[in-house]
Structure formats: C-alpha cells, structure tokens
Amino acid sequence: MTLNLRRLQADASDFAGQLDQLLSWEGVSSKEVQSSVEAIIQQVRSQGDSAVLELTQKFDRHPARTFAELEIPQSQLKVAFDSLPVARREALQAAAERVSRYHEKQKQGSWQYTEEDGTLLGQQVMPLDRVGVYVPGGKAAYPSSVLMNALPAKVAGVKEIIMVVPAPNGELNSLVLGAAWLCGVTRVFTLGGAQAVAALAYGTQTVPAVDKIVGPGNIFVATAKRAVFGKVGIDMIAGPSEILVVCDGQTDPDWIAMDLFSQAEHDEDAQSILVSWDKAYLDRVEASIQRLLPEMERRDIIATSLQERGALIEVASEQEAIAMINRIAPEHLELSIADPEAWLPQIRHAGAIFMGRYTAEAVGDYCAGPNHVLPTSGTARFSSPLGVYDFQKRSSLIFCSPEGASELGRIAGELADGEALTAHARSARYRIQD
Template identity: 65%
Template sequence: MITIKRLASSDADFTARLNALLAFEAAQDEAVVQTVATILADVKARGDVAVVEYTRRFDGLGVNSMADLEIPRSALQRALAGLPADQRQALEAAASRVRNYHQRQTLQSWQYDEDGEGDGAGESRGTMLGQKVTPLDRVGLYVPGGKASYPSSVLMNAIPARVAGVGELIMVVPTPAGEHNPLVLAAAALVGVDRVFTIGGAQAVAALAYGTQTVPQVDKIVGPGNAYVAAAKRRVFGVVGIDMVAGPSEILIICDGHTDPDWVAMDLFSQAEHDELAQAILICPDAAYIDRVAASLEALLPTMPRQQVIRAALENRGALIEVRDLDEACHIANRIAPEHLELSLDDPDPWVDKIRHAGAIFIGRYTSESLGDYCAGPNHVLPTSGSARFSSPLGVYDFQKRTSLIRVSRADSKTLGRIAATLAYGEGLPAHARSAEYRVDS
C-alpha cells in the first residue's frame, strides 16, 4: 500500500503540514562540495590531463588522451542515419515544434532618437538611446549520459541557443563504461552541435568553464546533472553563466473531479519516476474523487518498471490535498509555485489567469505534462523548488545578451551634464561631476 500524505485545507494544522511537505533540504553536502572544489582546481591547473584521469576513474574508460573522448561529426551523422524510422520521425517532429516555438522568442535590437535643436556648430542630431542584442559566442551543453540519457535535453538546450544565433555549441555527455545512447548522438547531429566530448561530472563543467588544451572555454553552461554537476555549476558561476541549478522534478495537478482517475494517477507517476525526491501533488475539492485517485495509484503502481522509485517519491514528498473550492486550489498552487501545473478541469481557461507562479501550465484534461517534456514546443527546462515565483523557463533570451546604446549630442550634453553633475556632487563623487561639466563648459 502507498503511504501518500492526505491533507485538507480545513484542518487546523494544514499550513504547517504544507510547509513541511514543501521543505526541501537544498544545503549542499560538504563532501560533495569539497570533492567538486578539488576537481575544478585540478582541471583548471592541468587541463586535458586531469580530465582524462577523472574520466578513467569515474566512468571506467580506458582512454589515454582527449582525442579518445571526442566524438567526430561523422559518428553523430551515422547515429542519426541509423535510427529506426519511427524514432527519427519523432525526433525530427519534436525538434521542428521546439524550433517553431522558440523562434517567436527572439529579442530584437531597438533605438530611438530624442529631439535635438542642434548647437549652431553643425550638430543637428539629437540624443539616441537604444539596446543592442547580441548572441553568446559559445555555449556548453551538459547532457546526462549512460542509462539516464535524455535526447530531449539536447533539443531543449541546443535549439533555443541556435535560434538565438550562438556561434558554437560544445556538448559534453558522460558515457559510463563506454555506454553511448544513439538517440542522444542523433539529436546532437540533428540540431547541429559543433563538438561532442564523452566527459561528465564536475570535470566536464570545469573543462567548459575554464577551457583546456582541447575543450574550448564557453560563455555559458546549460543542462541538468547530478549533485556534483549542480555543485560545480554553482561554483563556476561568475566565470561563466549558467542556466539554473535545478532541484527535483515537480508536478501539481488541480482537478475538478471529472477526469479519469487513472489519467491523473499516471500523470503523478510521470514525475515521480524521475527520482525518489521528485514531488507529485493533487489538489481537488472532491474528497470522493481523491479516494478514487488513491485507488488508481495502488492499482497502477505494480505495472510500472520504476515502481520502487515512484513509491519512494510519493511517500517522501507526494500528497493528495482536499480544498474547499478551485479558488483555494489556485491560491495554494501559487504558494507552491510548481515546476509543472496541470489544470485538469472541464473549463480550464478562466482559471489560467488565477495562476501567477508556475514554470509551465498545462491547460485541460488532454494536455499531459509528458507532452511538454518532449514535443509540445515550449522548453522543458523549468524553475523548481518554488523559484517559479521569480524565474522563467529556459528560452532564446537566455542565449542573448543586451548592450545599452547611448549617443548624446553636443547640445544635449549640456542639459544632461548639469543633471549628472548635480547628482554626482550629491553622492560625493566630484570626478563624475567634473567629467559631465567639461561638456557643459565647452
């Protein structure tokens, strides 16, 4: 029997129990932190030699040089050409949809001119202000390897980078015991990854962040990984950019009690099967329906290959929550700010505006979260652990940077100079003030 928590918003201790349910120990394991710090420093100092040594140690590969760890483009193309027809069609269809969605996100450069009357010395142009949008030069993609291989991660990280105009994509993917995933390599070929190295862990993050004799330094590192990868990304932030440090996967379903309970149970399973710390929550105003979902969980769990992981996740951090009405359900959802939020309702559209904090909203009974993971189009790299309150999904804008443009005419420098000088003197920065006043005095 699954021992999943049952909560009711009408209970006196509901808030305390909800807070306990949402609490996630994000503190880093000190042993992991120290190991990562050592690896980063070593790779920074010794480059390729250190990366090869760690790859031998952690992945069990009998390699002698970085040349043994780079997959040539021809091998990527062979992986793509060798896919079964159904897998290739699915991969191409997903890539097309993801690309089509992200093409609508591209930021544009812009500028505007303020009116200027000229200064009598041939200067007739006013002040121009604007923004220049530039893609990053080089991005590193971290893709999990071995049994936990996700070609969808390649699509979701590489495609928005390509749409943004990133010049070069460097992918790292660990291959424990030499285990390659053909779909991952095929996805890399399909999206045009430039170079692929079969390295992983903190040593791969270090190679991307600092550069080695073989691995070029990147401007930003994106992609999921284990605790060592997450700790390494935290530590190199500032040397390079990172996308986010993601926590365990999450799903929250708001249901009116009319959806097939097996559907809801399987949607909860879809995130619980990721790992034992994943969170799956149902919120519903119908107590009898919650009982039916609980029965479906019991009936369907034995059919799941990853049933042990699912059971642990549901018992550790899962919950079935009874609320007074859908308004209260949305209020609690905003408190949770989940990664994935399903509105499994007869008429979901009016409730979308009630949701302020969620990584992605899946609207209607037929919109399962799994469609978003693979092929709907929006990015599946989403904020977790309540960070949807202030963070957004990965997108094209994460691979572009903005540069401010300022051109002040001779005439306008007098007006702006007086304003700047007054404020600078007020801040006790006379050099700032005099710099502006020189243009006024001229």
Template identity: 65%
Template sequence: MTLQATPLRLATSAPDFEAAFKARLHWAADTDAAIEQRVADILADVQQRGDAAVLEYTRRFDGLEADSLAALALDPAELKAAFDALPDAQRNALEAAARRVRSYHEAQKKASGESWSYRDEDGTLLGQKVTPLDRVGIYVPGGKAAYPSSVLMNAIPAHVAGVGEIVMVVPTPRGEKNPLVLAAAHVAGVTRAFTIGGAQAVAALAYGTATVPAVDKITGPGNAYVAAAKRRVFGTVGIDMIAGPSEILVLADGSTPPDWVAMDLFSQAEHDELAQSILLCPDAAYIDAVQREIDRLLPAMPRREIIAASLNGRGALIHTRDMEEACAISNRIAPEPLEVSSREPQRWEPLLKHAGAIFLGAFTSESLGDYCAGPNHVLPTSGTARFSSPLGVYDFQKRSSLIEVSEAGARALGPIAAELAYGEGLQAHARAAELRLEGRP
C-alpha cells in the first residue's frame, strides 16, 4: 500500500471551520501520570544517592556501563579531538554557524544586556545591574538523533552572556558518541560535559552530586521525561521553557514554488509524529499544487513514515479569504517558527504579532534558522509565543536594581514612604523612613 500524507483541508469560509480548526490545533500538554511518578522517583533517588543513582539509571536506560560517574565525563581534549577529526566541510560549516550565532547574540547583549543608572534631581542614583549566572546546565538530546545545533544554540548565548561555567549533559545510548556534538561543544565554549541523559541528568544538574556540579539554570529540549523533570525542579533552579512538539506555520500568497513549501512542511513533520505543519493561503489552486508536491516528494524522504504520521494526524492546509485573514489566524496560532512566503513579506510583517521567529520571504527557509542564520532556534511552542520569547542572552543573565538615596532624596521620599507604610499598618517600615529625616549621621 502506498504511503500517503494528506493534511486536513480546511476553509475559513466553511461553517464548521472554528470547531475543526480548534480540534486540529489542540495538543494535550499534560504529562502522563505514570511518567510523572517515574520522574518524581528518579529525582528523589538522585537527590538522595547522587552519583550512584545516576550511574544506575544510565546503565538501565542508556545501556552504558561505567565504574564511576567521573568516567562519563568528557575531557575538553576529547571535544577538541572530535573537532579536529571532522571532515573539512563539516568543520567549516560548524565554525561558520557558530560565528553567526555568536555575532547575533553579541548584538543582542549590546541591545538589552548592559547595566545602566542615572541620578535624579535629588542626587539619588537609580539603575539596574546586569550580571551573568554563575553556572548553567544545557541538555542536548541524544536518543533518536544527534543535535550539534542544540549545543550551539544553548551554549553560545550563555558564553556571550558571561556565564562562568557551562555544563553539558548528553545521553550516549550504548556509548555511541556523536563526533559533531562533541566538536560543537568545543566550538561553543562548553566547560564540562557528561554522557548522561534523561530525568537523572536533570536531577544531577539541579541538585548536584559528588561529580556533577549543581547549576543555576537548565536549558535545552528533551523527551517527555526530561520535560517532566525540568517542570519539577523549577524553583530549585531556573529553566528555559517546557517545550512541546515541533511546529511550522507557512503563510503563503501562492508565489513560492509549491515544492519549496511542501519541503518546508516536511522539515518540521520529520521531527516526530506529533509535530505540526500548517499552511495558510488564500489561493485554493496553490494549496492543491502543494498537496501534489507532498504526494510526489514523500516517497523519497528517508523519514517518510514519521512525516506521513505527522501530516495526517496534525497537519493542515487552510484556505483563507485573503492574506489579512491569514495573518489574523497566524496570530491566533502563535507559532514557533512562521514563514511568510510572499513576494511582499514586509507588507505582512507589521500584522504579525505572535511568533517565536518570523522568516521573511521565499528564500528564508526555517531550516536556515535551525542551523546557521544566527538567531536562536530554541523557540516557544504550543501557542506560548503569545507571552514567551526565544532563548537568548537575557536567559543567562539576571538583573539587580540599584538604589542609592542621597540625604536630600531621603527627605523627599521619607514622608511618602512613611505615609504609605502607616496605611498598611507597618510601623517599623514607617519609622525606618522617618529616622532618615533627622539628617544623621
């Protein structure tokens, strides 16, 4: 039987559009209760037994035998050796991608990551001090596939932010280390690395063990167990986000070659069966052409079974009344990446409010952003772009308010603070402000 990928066809003019649209978008983010309980047990065990628990789970889940957790540490020399051993084409591509990612995040730091202060008319200094986190942990997936790009996107902004120590964890099932991942760690400035993964790696980073140092924040995607573990350790450490399945939304006016758009839909669908790929377009004939290209191109794709399952289960080709309506629907979806595949992308960009990243023009494929364009590919999923931002330098910094009140300022501000404090019934607050009115020392 021929494998088929037939995304759901919808039209905004249809009377049942709203119900069908909402049903197709729905994704249950609730973690399975069995996974939650298993993760809770693993976290508690690692917190109690440290290295021994991490070793036990690494043997059980990754089939990786070691006498000690220290034996699973990756020496910086091994990372450099992996980099030196890469074929020239891979080494050059990795360095070029890293340069672009670093350049973008350095510009981001200059724009939003500097300390500042000013003095008001009373001589009081007010400002903000920006400091990097001391130590962060980055989780790099290593189960079904290897992701050197995840190393670059997590470690480089941390390095640019000035983080003192970057600790990488990456599962290596049966001890199979990916040279490109190790090389990326070398290029990106990873300080320490361990070949451990899963909830046990998250626990080791959050709580610390005799071998793995406790970190201040954990970033990076993983499976359901990793996501559940990150959710549970939040508060003990910071986290970047709870990531859902991969997504792509293509907003097309019908001017882009349909095979380009079909392949862009494939590029997210091939991640996993729950990934979501959606096309919004006011040209019904063009949507038909994209479907024909899907049919033509699918058989040649190595991950065609995953693509087909994704497009059949969660994909959609939506016919809109016009591009303005397409932009409005895009804002409702708030996609992870949004491609504006149009002759006039700058015309539509002002209408687009909610997206993790906006890719403008037919030549700007989302895959370029995944690897080497420069902006971060760790993006908010499942509609959270309505209130969340891509991973960046600011995720690895914290801000402290600076306040230095002059004597004149204390006289001006003291009565205000005292009046409000008495109103709240907090006499010590009020008196602390009033004492400064006496002008001592």
C-alpha cells in the first residue's frame, strides 16, 4: 500500500487557498439529516419511552422488548468493573485518579466583598443539578469518554449524572460499564443517536431531563445537540479529531509517523498535519509512514484519512510555524521541539498543547490528566477544553446598604433617564436616603 501524501510549501503562491481547502470541514448536517433529527425529537417529546424504545430497536437493532431492559442497574456496572482483567482495571483506576486530581485544580469557589458603605457584591458558584453524558458506542468503545465527561461533573459537585451509550445488537462493553461505575455515574441507559439526546433534553417517563448534555457522537447526535440547545446546555458541536505536529527535525521520524496515525485511525475524516522547516525531515517522516502503515490494524481508515485530509507542510522558519499554529487553531498540538516552553507565549489558539519529544498526544486521550474533550475545526480560537467550569454556574450577588442604595440609586436613575425608562429611574430613586 502506497499513500499519496499531500505535500505543501508555505511559500507557494497558492498556499493560502490550498490550506483553506485542506482545513475546510463540510460535515455539517444535510437537510435530510436535520429533517430526520427533528422528526425523532418530536416523536420522543410526544411519545416518551415508547418512542425511544421503538427507535432503539430500529436503529441499534437492540433486542429489548421493554424500556426497563434499556437501563443498566448499578449492580451490573459493579460486576462489569470487577470482571475486568487486573491490569486493565488498575489502568482505568490510575487514569481516573489522574483525571480527577487535575480537574480538582479547576474548581471555582464563591466570593464576595463589601464596599465602604456596606454594599456587598459577589458571586455564588453552584454545580448543575443533573447532566447527561453521551458516550459513543459505534465503531469502537470509549471508556476514556466516560472518564473525561463524568469526572469533571463529579468534581464540580453535580449530584446526578445520567449516561447514555448505544449498544448495537444489545452488545455491552464491560470496560465502558466498569468506567461508569468507577466514576459514580447515577444511571446508565443503552440509548444512542438523536433519540438519546432528545430523551435527555426533554425527559421521558423513565429518563430524567437534564440541564446539560456533554459528549461526542455522530452527525445525528451533533445535529440533535444543536437542535435542543436552549432547552438544555451543551458542551460543543465537535468535528472530526485532528492533530498538528510541529517538529524541528530532531525527533525519531517513526514516533511522529505514529503520532499522525494515532489521530488518523479515529475515522476517515480525522485530520493529521505535520509542519517542519526541515525538508529532509519531512521526507524521512513520509518514508516512516509508508513503511509503518501496512503494520496497522486500522490501516485502511488511516490511509483514507491521510490521503483525504492529511498533509506535510514545509515552512521557512520557526516563526512561520507559529503563525501556522495560530492560523489552524488545532484541537491537539504537538510541539516536538527542543524548547517548547519558549513558544508558549506566542501560541494563542490550541485546544491542548503537548510539549517536547516524549509527550505523545495519545497519553492525553487517556490518562495524562487534562480533558480530552477539546475544540475542533478551528474553534480553539474562541473555546476551551471541557472542564469543571462547564458543570458550574454562577449567580451574581448584590446587597445594598441604605447608604449604598442612595449612591447607586442616583447613578442608576440618571442613566435610566437617558434610556427613557421611567420605571427603572423611579424604582432606583425610591431607595435614595435624603
């Protein structure tokens, strides 16, 4: 198998257009998908459990005959955890401990201060009451998604975590169920697709309505999340996984090739890009890719991903590489260079930054500690990794002393007059102490 890898040069006259084309992602919902999702949501809203059961039987070929069979009891989650091979169970526990410890640092507390006249101002931070976690269950099983979505919610203090995970043909994954038990998930339903999102958003006779839905899924899940946003909160609309590796030419090319593979193997739409100012090194990495690819179990997926959306890009300098990073705003950024910390002040847009030659992006997917739910498709320009702060909400606190009410009433009254809002002005001025 020989790949036709895209090679780009940043100094080419048409490079900007080539890069735009490479980065463009048209995986948005078609009218057909949107129409299908809207119909599913309406069916779930009007028929509840019976609709969800029917749709699960249809799309997931689930053998359940009653809705009760779609819920996994806590005792079964515990059995799944205990049944794991010792090494895998210990790895899951170690990863959970690391993810929890990292997210503990993100907790935000309430605060307040009192002004000289006795007016108190502040902010009260509280966890969400109930959240829904969507865990994919199609092409592969993702226990790591359970850890990364449920544990920040747990650290934030969310009392109820409702997990949905599709079980095609009724097949369950012990590692996913074991992870749910380890993370303290409240209830687990074997539901997937738009019907699972609708059930979480609006509730059914059995599935409780949640305040926020997090977790990745296919185009139907993403479309459904977009449709229910406003009724509930959502984390993000995620696109395919992506990695940008920047290398100075001194890292083993086999390592870099495998780092590119690690994202490409997710699915055919994933994107893996290598940037370097060392042309000979790009040649060496390409040779490693061609040599290592036949060994890969998911080589067909990797090959399609690299040919359709991958690239090796030659730049003229380190500064040009940094400009490329900020232009792409990658989900995962690997700085496989001698002094990555020196670059940090200049990197404005990246979901997660993996620093140094020994830091593979793959460890971030599972156990490093930071969250692997990251902004994709350039959205790192304005959004951040999933974290504890996504499961907390803030209320402003205002308490006026009589003196403070007088001072603020005069200011507010004047501004309200300027907006011609008479009731605002009079309400504020009623509290003024002469």
